[in-house]
Amino acid sequence: MRNRLASFPGAAAPVAAVALVLPLVLTGCLVEDGSAVSRGTLSGDIVGAGATFPDPLFQEWMSYYNTTIETGTTIDYRATGSGEGIEQFLAQSVDFGSSERYLQESELLVARQVRGCEAVQFPVVFGAVVIALNDPALDGLILDAEVIAGIYDRTVTRYDDPAIAALNPDLDLPDREIVPVHRSDGSGTTYVFTSYLTHEVQLWADEYAAGTDIDWNDGTVGGEGNDGVIQAVEASPGGLGYVNQSYALNNQLATARVVNEDGVPIEPTLAATTAASEEAEIPDDFQFTIDDIGGDGYPITGANWILAYECGYDDDTAEVLRDFWTWTLTDVEADRFASALGYAPMGRTLKERVLTEIQRVNSS
Template sequence: MAVATATATAGCQIGQDDGLTLTRGTLSGDVTGAGATFPEPVFQEWVRYYTSAVETGVRIDYEAIGSGGGIEQFLEQAVDFGSSERYLEASELAVAEEVRGCPAVQFPVIFGSVVIAFHDEALDGMVLTAETIARIYDRDILYYDDPALVALNPDMDLPHQEIRPVHRSDGSGTTYVLSHYLATEVPFWAERYAEGTDIGWHEDTLAGDGNDGVTATVHGTEGGLGYVNQSYALQNGLATARVVNEDGVAIEPDLAATTAASDEAEIPGDFQFNLDDIGGEGYPIAGANWILAYECGYDEEVAASLRDFWDWALTDAQATTVATDLGYAPMGPELTARVRDEIARVNATP
């Protein structure tokens, strides 16, 4: 859980004539949020910097419990905002409006990649496809020197070692991003497992709680292979796979490839989208993180702090640097402007 408190002050003007202009150092309020572990590294740094150097009277408490938990707590009104790697669907939006008495607001704040990570650093750069990833998790491909993997990696000396696939044990947006990708690309996966934040995994697989748990299990298991947010792989020095995209190119999951994937997204006005059929230089297993809030019902101090924090996260140069250093791809100017308009809806209904 990331908790940050105030220690310093800064005085300057931000924003433009968009309803979000505030004098720095004037806000106060306790804001609570819960949800995805996918963006936790960048959220931690954003919260720490914002509450110690931007708005020191604000306290933000974010608990990384997984996207499923974040959606649940948001709909139960247990937190001020939720965070998820999938958007709220029509049925969930209806529930949100019913329980709150006003519409929900949801907007993306960051893009990131879901990487396939290995225990063995000698496997760094190994090439995988959607089909081989699906077959590994289906326990059809059992060893690293399976003919299908050898054919993709003719220049690697793959060991005759059992693959120990690791998945998330909690309701997870990271699981949603991976399972959506596999269900889109691999027919048998769509029929047998489908997609979701929590799916019925093969019984002969390992489980870890959160990105931290999967990372630790992969790191500590001979033959371990798992899916995690790119930032966790970077922070823990895990070897990662290159994944073949829609154009048949094996792509390393770096920041440039995540940015290229996000650039291909067609994002509608309701911000309900997936990153599908990624080609070019884009990494194919990529997704966004959404923030979930409401149009009404907040104490005004909380609402002002909530609006300002996310506006700052999208527009401040320091926030952008933090995100890119951790391997996340910020949004472009046009999308940022659209999202800022959505942020301004928070508590806008009397």
């Protein structure tokens, strides 16, 4: 019951500033050698699968791109969960994968073996994992990593538990059982959430650790996808669950404030997500986690990675793949979609690095 079971081993610039990052790709698109071609000339269908975390944003991006930017293309994204997205990517049943955790060395090796070339992975957006609550009266409830771990370990079972009361001395806490809800599918949201708890709480590191799929305590409830977690939270008096920030906003759920590294209870706002993402140290291989967040940063923050290959695509597919993800990082409209839905677009320097990485797609 308390042993981990992982499925796999192992900032935002203001909208006005984004326009200065790179020339907007509205009348031309970048091709592999960096030159521009006229808009409306691309054709091809691409399919991706993976994280539910960015799905609301991806659907907006893809619809706008298909109907306004390159009308001869079709991009289909299936929100299957990060674990399934990685599996389908490595099985080569999709053109690109999407995950809230980067591919680890064992998976990169599999990618080389099955494709005969290197995998390419790059972040495209940041977002927060928030603690959603069934009771609107508890909006702004303060929790810390130890209490959150205790709730999911079932050592903290009631809202008026002394550990929660100590964090909320001015709040009249209900004498009500907590019903903790988790993802039942392989999930990058779970990976971000459990990575945070593993980094912060020794009990969690020892008993559960981080993974896309966890052997949860029997006293918890499962829901498939972010939507399934929200449904279970809303259906359960005392419900509490972790979901992507945009899902909590769209469903107008009460959310908890979480104490960060500096001891400050932080509300999961877009600004707090941006503050956290700006503290991340991002290496050349784009394999990173966002830990030890202080200041104004919200501590449970993660990124979404796109997974592709250096070889094996036909020319049309490769060009659409490169152009679409380039467009998401260079068009101010794409950033507006992200901000409106509660995601943090990347800042200028990181965008420039990612744009270079995108050009590796089908370059071998």
